[in-house]
Amino acid sequence: TLPKHVKLVEVGPRDGLQNEKETVPAEVKIELVERLAAAGLPNIEAASFVSPKWVPQMATSGEVMENLRRRPGVLYSALTPNMKGFEAALAARADEVVIFGSASEAFSQRNINCSIAESVERFRDVARAAKDNGIRLRGSISCSFGCPYEGEIAPDAVADVVRRMRDLGCDEIDIADTIGVGTPGKIATVYEAIAKEYPLGQLSGHFHDTYGQALVNIYAALQVGVSIFHASVAGLGGCPYAKGATGNVATEDVVYMLDGLGIHTGVHLDQVVDAGQFISRQLGRKAASRAGNAIANR
Ligand code: HMG
Ligand code: MG
Numbered sequence: 001t002l003p004k005h006v007k008l009v010e011v012g013p014r015d016g017l018q019n020e021k022e023t024v025p026a027e028v029k030i031e032l033v034e035r036l037a038a039a040g041l042p043n044i045e046a047a048s049f050v051s052p053k054w055v056p057q058m059a060t061s062g063e064v065m066e067n068l069r070r071r072p073g074v075l076y077s078a079l080t081p082n083m084k085g086f087e088a089a090l091a092a093r094a095d096e097v098v099i100f101g102s103a104s105e106a107f108s109q110r111n112i113n114c115s116i117a118e119s120v121e122r123f124r125d126v127a128r129a130a131k132d133n134g135i136r137l138r139g140s141i142s143c144s145f146g147c148p149y150e151g152e153i154a155p156d157a158v159a160d161v162v163r164r165m166r167d168l169g170c171d172e173i174d175i176a177d178t179i180g181v182g183t184p185g186k187i188a189t190v191y192e193a194i195a196k197e198y199p200l201g202q203l204s205g206h207f208h209d210t211y212g213q214a215l216v217n218i219y220a221a222l223q224v225g226v227s228i229f230h231a232s233v234a235g236l237g238g239c240p241y242a243k244g245a246t247g248n249v250a251t252e253d254v255v256y257m258l259d260g261l262g263i264h265t266g267v268h269l270d271q272v273v274d275a276g277q278f279i280s281r282q283l284g285r286k287a288a289s290r291a292g293n294a295i296a297n298r
Contacts (some may be wrong), residue, residue, distance in 0.1 A: 003227040005264045007043065007206065008254065010036050012279070013064075014045035014079065016236025018057050020283065026060040036233060037071040038098065039271035041251075047078035047092060049085035056237050065092035077138065079105055081112050086126045089135075096136035098174075099123040101165070103141050103158045106149035107178070112143065127168040139165035140174040140206065144190060145182030148243060151176055155193035160193045172202050174230065177217065178231050179245045180210030184220035191224045204228035207249050209288075213256060214249035222263075229254060234276035235288030250289030252276055270295070 013033050017024050033046045047061035047066065061078065070076065078094035080086045091098050099120045102108040107114050109295045123139075130137040143150075144158045158175065165173050175190065182190075187205075194203065205221045205228070207214040218229055237247035255269045273295045280287040287293055 002222045002261060002263060003225065005227065006222075006258055007204075007228045008041055008251065008265050008267055009043045009045065009077075009228065009230045009246055010041040010109050010118050010233060010251060011045045011206070011230045011232065012232040012234065012236045012251065013228075014058070015046050016232040016234070016279075018048060018055050019237045019247075019272040020057055022283075023057065024282070026063045026067070027059065027259070028279075028282050029064045029258075032233070032275060033064065033068055033076075033126035034071075034131060035271070035275035035278060037074045040267040041272070042266060043077060043096070045077045045079070047089070047094065047096070047108070048079050049075075049078055049088040053196070059195070062088060062092050065094065075136070082122050083125050083227075084127065086129050090129075090133060092134055094135065096138055097126065097130050098138045098169070099126050100140040100142065100166075101161055102147075103153050104147035104150045104159050107143045107147050110125065110149065116161065121169070123165075123168055126169070131169060135274075136171050137169060138172045139168065139170035140167065140176055142178045144175045144188040145186055145215055146179060148179050155190045156188055158225055159194050159197050162197045166198045168210055170203060171200055172228065174204045175205045176206040176215075180208035180212075180214060182207065183213055184216055186201045187217045188224050189219040191221060195224075200225050201227060204230060206230040208237075210244065210246045210247045212276050215253055218254060218257070220250065222261075231255075233272060233289075235278050236279065236294060247288060250276070250287070252287075252289040252290060252292035252295070256291035256295075 004214035231251035237248035
């Protein structure tokens with residue numbers, strides 16, 4: 001049986017926009033986040049406090065967080081790779097910080113310039129600081145279903161990082177298909193392996209749609225009991241350190257599917273579609289959401 005409720009984490013303003021070549025003005029990002037919150041998304045990744053040399057697009061994260069009209073009950077999250085990022089997230093009043101590691105050594109080096117073991121040491125300080133300040137802590141694990149540099153990733157390698165993130169005190173752990181190579185059978189295998197290490201109810205699915213598998217992978221994950229999913233409005237995004245990766249599964253498509261299954265999300269489809277059309281207009285292209293475009297054009 002499928003879960004009755006799903007928590008959707010909107011990652012478009014972060015995972016989506018981090019990948020845009022042209023600078024997206026802070027006002028546009030703010031309007032996008034406000035529209036997504038108004039649409040009922042309970043958790044929005046709105047910021048990333050990383051090196052502006054590595055990801056210039058996220059340099060306005062502080063400005064975005066500070067000028068946002070916050071909606072009561074909505075959690076605004078920020079990526080924090082180290083203490084410098086954490087200090088910035090704290091100053092910007094982030095409700096949740098995200099430490100992001102990888103199940104692949106090669107990707108860890110390319111993305112955050114250190115090994116998996118070194119990353120866990122950096123995260124330890126961030127985790128402690130988050131606890132001391134009463135900020136929710138989430139862990140993200142890239143390349144859980146395959147790596148652009150190493151290819152296949154063993155479920156044991158994912159389980160190992162899940163254990164480390166658990167031991168750091170993560171309140172939630174994201175299992176990410178960074179390059180969208182997973183297929184439903186693999187999804188089930190990986191979640192079954194890691195559910196032995198960490199409560200299934202606190203594991204999420206963060207699926208990119210590069211190979212067109214993201215929606216069916218969500219369905220496979222729902223069947224094994226996963227009830228938290230990440231999605232990106234208008235299918236925005238990719239990852240600067242994973243060549244050719246497309247955005248996450250589009251939020252509009254996920255909401256359309258979950259509505260059809262009678263699974264409650266609290267998200268209003270029409271308003272997410274409007275938010276997707278809004279940001280796509282700003283970026284001067286068509287939304288990468290089949291449901292979004294179908295609804296907008298009917
Ligand atoms: P580094 O060069 O090894 O770090 O980078 P460092 O400590 O040696 O610092 C070097 C310079 O960066 C210094 O500045 C620091 O002050 C600065 P300089 O003295 O040269 O002027 N710096 C910072 N500035 C602002 N904020 C910070 C910060 N830290 C250092 N927090 C580091 C290490 C992690 C910082 C770097 O590699 C980095 O920023 N990487 C960004 C990676 C990234 O953002 N990737 C995309 C997000 S992850 C993702 O998309 C995957 C996900 O969606 C899941 C999935 O799909 O897989 C989450
Ligand atoms: Mg991602």
